[in-house]
Structure formats: C-alpha cells, structure tokens
Amino acid sequence: MFKFLKDVNREMQKVSWPKSNELSKYTVIVLLTVLFVAVFFTVVDLGISQVLEML
Template sequence: MANIGGFFKNVMSEMRKVSWPKRKELTKYTVVVLSTVIVMAIFFAIVDLGISGLFRWYLEL
C-alpha cells in the first residue's frame, strides 16, 4: 500500500511541473484540430465517392 501512495505522490509532484496551455492557446489548438478533422473528412468522402463511382461504372460494362 505504501507503493501506491508513493506513486500518487510522485504523480502529483510531476503534474505541478507541467506547463499547461493558456485559454487562448487551447482555443487555437482546438480550432486547428477541428478544422483538420473536417478537411480530412471531406477529402475522404470525395475519394470514397470517386472510388464508388468507378466501381459502379466498371460493373456496368
């Protein structure tokens, strides 16, 4: 049980050393992540539609 208490004590000590992002930085990072996800989703949707169209065209021959 002493090892568990020591572990959490060390975790708390290390968490105090962490440099947490400010609100403005966090907002900027969130916008970057969300916009990247949206762009990638649109890209893969277009690629999927293109490949599906090619398969449908090929199967109609």
C-alpha cells in the same frame, strides 16, 4: 500506491499547461483538421465508388 500518487502530483505540477487562448487556437486547428480529413476521405470514397460503378 501513495508514493506513486505523490510522484504523479509532483510531475503534474511541472507540466506547462496551455493558456486559454492557446487552447482555443489548438482546438480550432484540430477540429478543422478533422473536418478536412473527413471531407477528403468522403470525396475519395465517392470517387472510387463512381469509378467502380462504371466498370
């Protein structure tokens, strides 16, 4: 168990962590993408519902 944790620690030190400004940029991109997908599927769902109500 301790060897595993040592190995994990060693590997985590090799990770290239994003800088603060990169992290902020990536966070905004992810949030905008999620918002776009949510709006897109809401519009598609409402459109399909309207088409089915007409039938």
